[in-house]
Amino acid sequence: MGNKLSVFSGDTAFKGKLIKERKSSESLDLARDFLKEEYEAIGFEVSLQPFASGVNFIAEKKGSKNPEKVLILSSHIDSVGNKGANDNGTGTIGLLAIAQEFSKNNYDYTIRILGFDREEVGLRGSDAYVATISKKENIIGNINFEMMGTNSRKDGAFHIIDCKYGYSQFLTTELQSAISTLSLPLNVVKGCTDRSDHASFWRKKIPAVVVSENFFGGDSDPCYHAKCDIMDSRLDYGYMTSIMEAVLEASEKLIIKAK
Template sequence: MDATDLVRELGLRADSQRLRGDVEFLADRPRSRMREPEAMRRAEAYVTRELAAAGWRTERQPFDVRWRLGSADRPGSRAVALGLRLHRRLAGANLVARLPGGDSRPTVIVGAHLDTVDGSPGADDNASGVAALLEVARLLGALPQQPAVTLMIFDMEELGMIGSRVAARRARRAGRRVAGMICLESVGCFATGPGTQRMPPGFARAFPAVAAEVRSSGRRGDFTLVVHRRSTAPAAALWRHAAKSMDPPLPVVTLRDPRPDGPLGALIGLAVPPMNHLGRSDHASFWNAGIPALMLTNTANFRNPNYHRPTDTPDTLDYARLTTVSVATATTAVSWPAN
């Protein structure tokens, strides 16, 4: 089955009301291992139940790390790309789900973070990403042939991608090869009015073609941004094709991060500030570990006025478009192109 046929089939099965229900459950309160541990346990239990209902086996992978450089989980709409903080000790857990009876084929990881900043229920950041991941699980779990896909739900992204850094190292050391990773980061907010999409300072100079594309549409925040590197350019093109094959099609902007995978890419970002915005989620942990990855996002604070605020609530999201994000992600994970 080619990608267009798969989009059509999965689009018939996807359910925007399921996505809304997931977001409403998760985003009725803030979730944080340090500040709201009971809410995190409740969210973990919900995700595990939904994955089990879709046929996935979930393993809880605790971690305990010390003296890790990260960030603070402060509320507020302003993102600080280099707001560094040294964490003395952090104990958390990631969830890793696979379909039973897996084989040795290279796997594609689909991941999203579960935690929020202090005081925000995090409907867009990032219940939207977790809900899309759960819908991917339901769609792929119903396929007649088991896909080579692994699902990961990360802890402590808001503290500096702590959970995904642990997960990426474990994935690199594991015997099974990882073909690539898809990160779902703040994917539910869309704004169709002119001038609703902003860009970071220096962005137009660093990425003139992408800036021109955004301007040509009247700076409407109605698209999904797909951030990729050379290693994931074919996957980004596939995701774009899948999203545009839906009815109605979803506008997509692709942006290539010119840095190489591995630690060198992270170091280059320190010298070019606009690059830091391209690594503000869990995909960066996989990039730095040398694993090909791409990020799907609505650009967070550059579109969503509720970013990191108490007003990031389920009623502010677009569930029809979030459904398209889920279908395009499922299609790309199953059909991940070889480089």
Template sequence: MTRALLLLSLCFLMFTSHSTAQTYNPFYGDIVNTVSASNIVADLTTFESFGVKTNGSSALSNTQNWIVSRYQSLGYTTIEEQAFSFSGNTSHNIIITKTGSVYPNTFIVIDAHYDTINGPGTNDNGSGTVLLLEMARLLKNVDTEYSIKFIHFSGEEAGLIGSNYYVNTTVIPQNMDIALVFNIDQVGGVSGTINDTIICEYDTTAPIENNAESLAATNTLATCIGLYSNLGTELSNAYGSDYVPFENAGKVITGLYEKNETPHSHSPTDVLANMDPNYLYEVTKGSVGAALEFAIGISTLSAPETVPTEKKTLNSTPILQMD
């Protein structure tokens, strides 16, 4: 059997193995409806105020300290500032762990980079940074079956330095059990345009063994965006962001990227005035719904669940889409 035929067969098996289509979850919806547009704008404004966040700069350090203090103010206590060096400077990944109640040693990684080049990077990637902060606020007191790691990577703009370091020094040596990596990069939209669609990214590269799972997870992501936001979705291939080192290590990945790609990235004009905050608000809503789906949020009103002997699948019925 050829690799292409094997992949198609795997997708078909995944499609036929799920009999219940993913539907709107009122518990998730209630949480999604508390996403704060004013929080998003306030955090974007603060992120922008720190300036150009290049390796070794005080702007990057100030942004790091702000992110850490925000998680502390939300009540998170498991916060690691992972130092790594490149080009003669020290930078930090910020890793926040929320422990799951059923599978505490299996993780949903939700990440965004916070470094920038040539400008304040309010869209690239203040948008992803702020989205993670708002998501973490809403999920802090929500019981989830799977553990979540919110990770703010540095060194992305220099060539995925921070995420490569994390994968090579932590994920691989610890044989970390990662169910899914959900990457968020540049999702702030473009002012003055109609921003009504988000790109959902899936793995199309080697190693191919995880590609079918990535496609299924990305279809779940797209479904959640449709259920919990006003945005449409398109599927496209994943490339050039912090999920790549995880994918190279054989982990299942998915991600989000804006449909209308800003012309302002990597420039002094990557500022809030050139973004569409309402678009980011909708992306955040869909992302929160997806995070709850992936990590399996548990309502306190639900009947107690017997701890299963096997892990639940993270993916609902996938929509087959092959390039």
């Protein structure tokens, strides 16, 4: 995951250019180009959804039994103008690593990965995306990834946030049971926020949770929205891998892995 994060957060060149920030449309185009190449290499079908102020990235693997039923995993790909290695490079590249696992199996339902644009200026990308959902009953739910890279207390604390919306709680339950099935060194810390793209799904009463580092429990990234949000030793890969394993296991239950 390190090599890909290094490209996505501007330390390693892609097509001869560095993605130094993800706020200008030029840089965002390059970032989406990189993701397109990565997802196509693992057999996902890629498309783009332009909207008034940006472009959402979409990568999909169709279900083999009921392709109309869809689980959405998402992250925002834009940054506040910094390198955004953690916010939200970790969420975006973490999803790519999970997708690599999905590409090895077949599932009954469709898995759709969304990279939202313009989250940092008011959840615009996710807002534009949910407006296109016509049959919300076909959406199993949304698991949204926010920054998940820092774990400075080394206690494995992280959030699964459903804000106690009854229709979303099965996603939390599925993630919690994945943690215990796999005996992952993670502790779920309570919190409630509508400050990321999952909130756009809630507005349509579509099941959604956000997964992130312990932002509200006093262990947030000191480089949040700062220039120092670069790839360095703040990022804890073992911690991120545990979160990704939990999401993979829970997702495979939700989209039904073929035997």
